[in-house]
Amino acid sequence: MNSIIQCLNNTAILVTYFCNGQYLEHVNRSHSTRGAIAEELAAVVRALWSGQYRFIATRDLRLGYISECASEAGDYSHHSLARYALSRNDNWLLSRRWNCPNCKEKRDAVKKLDISRLPPVLVIHFKRFYVDPKEYMCNAYRKKQTYIDFPLEDLDMRQFSLHSxxxxxxxxxxxxxxxxxxxxxxxxxxxxxxxxGKWYKYDDHVVTEIPSSEVKSSAAYILFYTSCSARQT
Structure with a gap:
């Protein structure tokens, strides 16, 4: 959780959103948590940007998050959901056929997603963890250590967008x-x-400056991009 909090804490437009109190206009007080998680996250962001502390403990945020998830997740464990998703995916692959409107014959279907509107902040999540389809009943999770070359600047999203x-x-x-x-x-x-304008490594309470050449590695799991046109103040 510390890793994700640091990524969120370096999302400039989100920091401004929490530090100036704008988030209070959107907190859902009717929810079972009464906005407690949003309040705790805002408190963490403000504390990290106050300059008063070398590091802080996110104990209240962690306990609030776990409490909410535990109350709403019910009996659905991560492993059972993964098995369900894999079984659905196996059924789809690719046995799925459809009637082609042109030739009127049954053809193999291809799933394709296009982004209709690009966001100011783009989060890309690599599928590092998976269950071997031959062993998914045994919860045999594996991790892909594949190195992925991703750009630090000028990621062009036009090829993934429905429009230009x-x-x-x-x-x-x-x-x-x-x-x-x-x-x-x-x-x-x-x-x-x-x-x-410098890169830093956040390893729990230890923060060190790193060169941009070290940012890419096979350990990369989630990438956070900001639109070049987005206001980052």
Whole structure:
């Protein structure tokens, strides 16, 4: 959770949203948590940007998050949901056929997604963890260590967009990394400061400056991009 919090804490437009109190206009007080998670996250962001602390503990946020998830998840465990998703995916692959409107014959279907509107902040989640289809009943999780070459600047999203948007270029500002396997691992974050314009490694309470050449690695798990046209103040 610390890794993701650091990535969120370096999302400039989100920091402004929490620090100036704008989030209060959108908190759902009728929810069972009465907006407690939003309040705790806002408190964490404000504390991190106050300059008063070298590091802080996110205990209240963690307990509030776990409490909400535990009350709403019911009996649906991660493993059971994964087995269900895999069984649905196996049924789809690709046995799925459809009637072609042109030739009127049954053809293999191809799933395709297009983005209709690009967001100011783009989050890309790599599918690092998976269950071997031959062993999914045994919860045999595996991790892909594949190195993925992703751009630090000028990520062009036009090829993934339904239309040709004028603002289609993105710059990387944060990476959540995972080291290890499903049996044991560790998360860190690489974030580019919007204040200093430098990259930093966040490893729990230890923060060190790193060169941009170290940002790309096979441990990259979640990428955070911001639109070049988005206001980052």
């Amino acid at each position: 948007p004028p603002n289609h270029s993105y710059n990387l500002y944060a990476v959540s990394n995972h080291y290890g396997s499903m049996e044991g691992g560790h998360y860190t974050a690489y974030c580019k400061s919007s204040v200093y």
